Amino acid sequence: MPDGNPILARLKDDLATLEAGSQLRELAHPAGIDLCSNDYLGLSRDLRLRQAVIRALNEGAAIASTGSRLLSGNAPTWEELETEFARFVGAESALFFTSGYAANVGLLSALLGPGDCVFSDSANHASLIDGIRLSRARKVIFPHLDLNFLEARLRSEDAEPGRKFIVVESVFSMEGDRAPLEELAALAARFGAELIVDEAHAVGVFGREGRGLLDEVGLAGCVLASVHTCGKALASMGAFVACPETLKRFLINRARTFIFSTALPPYMAFQIRAAIGLVREADDRRCRVLEFAVTLRRRLQAAGLETGRSDSPIVPVLLGSNEGALAAARALRGAGFAVRAIRPPSVPLGTARLRLSLTATLTQQDCDRLARVLPECCRADVLDGVTTDRGSAGLSAGMPGARLKPGATAPGR
DSSP states (O other): TTTTTTTHHHHHHHHHHHHHHTTTOOOOOOOOOESSSTTTTSHHHHHHHHHHHHHHHTTTTSSOOOSTTTTTOOHHHHHHHHHHHHHHTTOOOOEEEESHHHHHHHHHHHOOTTOOOEEEEEOOOOHHHHHHHTTOOEEEEEOOOHHHHHHHHHHTTSSSSSSSSEEESSBOOOOOOOOOOHHHHHHHHHHEEEEEEOTTTTTTTGGGGGOOOHTTTOOOOOEEEEEEEETTOOSSSSEEEEEOOOHHHHHHHHHHHHHHHOOOOOOHHHHHHHHHHHHOOOOOHHHHHHHHHHHHHHHHTTTTOTTTTTTTSEEEEEEEEEHHHHHHHHHHHTTEEEOOETTTTSSSSOOOEEEEEOTTOOOOHHHHHHHHHHOOOOOSSTTTTTTOOSSSSSGTTSTSOOOOTOOOOOOOO
């Protein structure tokens, strides 16, 4: 391809713009104590999961699926696993997708339509946003967890035709805070809306035996659909949509990310089944990682750092500027911790941060040293003079993690 190709020239310009704004991403190999991983229970290197895969292969499980589930890629092990997972989370049925992204996009783009209205939290994950966009439903983006704003908009849409849906994460991936699921369910019932919950960062960590936040608040099986990814606390891959049997049958026929995706190989079902068993017995790991998070947040806040309303193993350290987040991440990596700066568009402009993802494999010594080192890494002089004033626009009441008053402006998705 000649260097003068106009398309490549435009791409180079776009990359240069990203770099100038400190938003350019590059692949890297995490080195040091890992604070990037979503492996909350520390099962990704568990020998028992390896043994489950080896056993499946030794017993004849295929190493490739060779096609989509509707063609050659289905297997009894997948259907058995879906039944088992549905029982685990208290749903009538479940359908397995190849990734959490595919599950959210497939579910929302199939279920919602142009005549519907969807109410989406401004901090929702990109997969939820993209699924809503593809559905062409009318969307209302409400400021992060602002239930007053949501209620007002539900009321204003009450007389409009079409179905209504509320879409949230149970634990928000960048904020680390929990959705008030009971209040959201009450609003949904009051205004005739359906509630859809992404449990990606809750399954394995919250609820009885790690069944998720819906289970913890007594709403298991009480929402239209919930999405549970396997690549985080379950240390596997893929995702389940837990739902009524009728919705499962509908998704098999309408969800394009299910219909047109090559299935995962059958041996992976054995790994996921083993992971569910390990998660059910991991109360000690759940307690440990949640206690680490409580202690770390308390010590960081005492040192003057902003951690938002985090209430999970995800602890954001809000710094505001892209440059400040990059500098703090570099300093923390120099101290032996693997961490990456989180910048727009992953988070709204002005809210760049470090996202500390804690796991049960950390030691008390790791957490103590992190609590000592991190405030030093975020000092203004370490950040090369970058302003990190928590009173700046990026760290004001309009940032994610702070409840906004009705009518306040939140970043659109």
